[in-house]
Amino acid sequence: MRLGVLDVGSNTVHLLVVDAHPGARPQPAHSHKVEMRLAELLDERGAVTPEGVERLVSVIGDAVQAAEDKGCEDVLPFATSAVREATNADEVLARVKTETGVDLPVLSGEDEARLTFLAARRWFGWSAGKLLVLDIGGGSLEIAYGIDEDPDAAVSLPLGAGRLTSGWLPGDPPDALDIRALRRHVRAEIARTVGEFRRFGAPDHVVATSKTFKQLARIAGAARSADGLYVQRDLSRKSLEEWVPRLAAMTTAQRSALPGVSEGRANQLLAGALVAEGALDLFGVEELEICPWALREGVILRRLDHMPAPGA
Numbered sequence: 001m002r003l004g005v006l007d008v009g010s011n012t013v014h015l016l017v018v019d020a021h022p023g024a025r026p027q028p029a030h031s032h033k034v035e036m037r038l039a040e041l042l043d044e045r046g047a048v049t050p051e052g053v054e055r056l057v058s059v060i061g062d063a064v065q066a067a068e069d070k071g072c073e074d075v076l077p078f079a080t081s082a083v084r085e086a087t088n089a090d091e092v093l094a095r096v097k098t099e100t101g102v103d104l105p106v107l108s109g110e111d112e113a114r115l116t117f118l119a120a121r122r123w124f125g126w127s128a129g130k131l132l133v134l135d136i137g138g139g140s141l142e143i144a145y146g147i148d149e150d151p152d153a154a155v156s157l158p159l160g161a162g163r164l165t166s167g168w169l170p171g172d173p174p175d176a177l178d179i180r181a182l183r184r185h186v187r188a189e190i191a192r193t194v195g196e197f198r199r200f201g202a203p204d205h206v207v208a209t210s211k212t213f214k215q216l217a218r219i220a221g222a223a224r225s226a227d228g229l230y231v232q233r234d235l236s237r238k239s240l241e242e243w244v245p246r247l248a249a250m251t252t253a254q255r256s257a258l259p260g261v262s263e264g265r266a267n268q269l270l271a272g273a274l275v276a277e278g279a280l281d282l283f284g285v286e287e288l289e290i291c292p293w294a295l296r297e298g299v300i301l302r303r304l305d306h307m308p309a310p311g312a
Contacts, residue, residue, distance in 0.1 A: 002029065003303065004067040004078040005296045006103060008060065010039035010138025010162050011211075011265070015063040015298050017070045023305050026297065032066040034059045035264045038082040039138050039162045047088040052097055061100045076299050079106045081139030081160060085159060098196055109140055109156020115298030116146035117151045120207050123293045123300055128206030132197070134279055135294060136212040136272050138162035141279070143189075145197050155193050159186055160266075161212050161272035169271060173251050182271065187278045194282050206285045208235065209294035211265060212272035217290050218260030225260070233290040237280040244273050 001021060006015045017030035036059055041052030048056070061225075067075045083089055084106045096104050107115070113135070120133045133151075135142040139160035144151040168182040213235065218224065220239035223231040247255060247270045256266035280288065 001073045002071050003300060004072040004075040004228070005299050006060070006063055006067070006075055006102070007299075008038070008056070008077070008079040008083060009298050010080060010140075010160055010231070011035060011037055011268075012061045012138075012235050013038075013056070013063060015066055015075075016297070016300075017067065018071055018300060020300060021251060022307050024236050026300050026304070030066070031175040037162060037264075038140070039160065040166055042082075042086065045087055046085065048083075048086045048092050053092055056092065056291070057095055057099045058104055060096055060104075063098055064102060075102075076303055077102050079104050079300060080112055080137060080295075081109065081156075081163075083160075084108070085139070105298035109142065110142070110154050112137075112295055113142035113144040113156055114151055115302060116142055116209055116295045117146065117154065117298070118301055119293035119295065119298035120148055120209065120291045121146075121149050122297075123291050124205065124207065126199045128207075130201065132203035132206045132283065132285070133291070134206070134208045134213070134276075135210045136161055136208075136275050136287070137210060138268070141275055143193065143197070143279070145200055145203060145256070153197050155196070156187050157193065159189055159275050161275065164271035165268045165277070172267070173249060174270065175268035179270070179274070183274055186264055186274050189277075190278050190282050197283070202284075206283075206288040207291045208276070208288050209291045211262075212268070213276060213288075214290055215261050215265065215269060216240065216243070216273055216276055219258045222290065229292045234287055235276075235288045235290065237277065237285060240273060240277040240280065244270070244277055247273055305307055 006016045012035045015032040018026040020026040117133045130147045133144045137160045140155045141159035144154040146152040217235040222233035252267040256263040
C-alpha cells in the first residue's frame with residue numbers, strides 16, 4: 001500500500017510518501033516539505049501566534065492535498081515538541097482538525113526517542129548489538145539505548161537546535177559569552193541523564209539521526225546526500241571539537257555557504273554542534289555513524305508491524 005507520514009516538527013512540516021507492506025523495506029515515493037520553523041512562531045506566553053496557526057493550517061492542508069494527489073491510502077500524522085509544548089496546543093489541534101480534517105496526535109518526547117530507536121535498529125540490524133541513538137531536532141534532543149527493538153532507556157531533553165538558537169544566541173555571529181553560557185547549560189542538562197544510560201554498559205554502536213547531525217557530518221567531510229543512502233557517513237568528536245569554534249566565528253550567511261548546509265538551518269548549526277559535541281563528550285563517544293532512517297520511518301515501521309502479512 002502507499003502510505004504517507006506527516007511530520008509536524010519544530011522546523012519543518014514534512015510529508016513522506018512511501019510504498020510499503022509488512023516484511024519489506026519502505027520505498028520512498030515522494031517528499032513534500034515546507035520549512036516553517038514553528039518553534040519560532042511563539043509569543044511571549046509560549047503560544048503559537050495567530051499568524052503561525054494560520055500558516056500551519058495552510059501548510060497541513062497543502063500536505064493533505066499532496067498525499068491525495070500521490071494516491072496515499074492512508075496518512076499517519078503526528079506532531080512533536082513545538083506543538084507539544086505550546087500553551088495553546090489544544091486550540092491549535094482543534095483548528096487543524098476543523099479546517100483540514102487531520103486529527104493530529106502529539107507524540108511524547110519518549111515516544112519520539114523510542115520510534116527513532118526502532119528505525120535505527122531496523123536499519124543497522126541485530127548485528128549492531130547494543131545501540132546508543134542520538135537525535136537533535138528543532139525543539140528537543142532524543143537519546144535512546146538498547147539491544148532489542150524497544151530501547152531499555154529513552155529520554156527527551158529540551159535541547160533542540162532551533163529552541164536553543166532563539167533562546168540563547170541572538171547575535172550574528174553570536175557573542176562569545178552567550179556561547180559559553182549555552183555550552184554550560186547544554187552539558188548540565190545532558191549530564192543529568194548520563195547515569196541512567198551508563199548502568200546498561202557501553203554501547204556496541206553509536207548512531208545519530210536528524211538534519212543537524214547530517215549537516216555536521218557533511219561539513220566534517222562525509223559523503224554528499226547525492227551519493228546515496230548506503231554510503232557510510234561518520235562523525236567524530238575530534239571533528240566537532242575543531243568545527244565548533246569555527247562555526248562560532250561565522251555569520252549565518254557564512255555557515256549557509258558550507259557544503260550540505262541549507263540556508264534555512266544555517267542559523268541553528270552552532271547550537272546543534274554544541275549539543276552534539278556535549279553529548280559525545282559526556283557519553284564518552286569518539287565516533288558515531290549517521291543513520292538515514294529516523295522518526296518518520298519509525299512511525300511507518302510501527303504501523304506496518306500492526307498490519308497483517310500478505311495472504312494472512
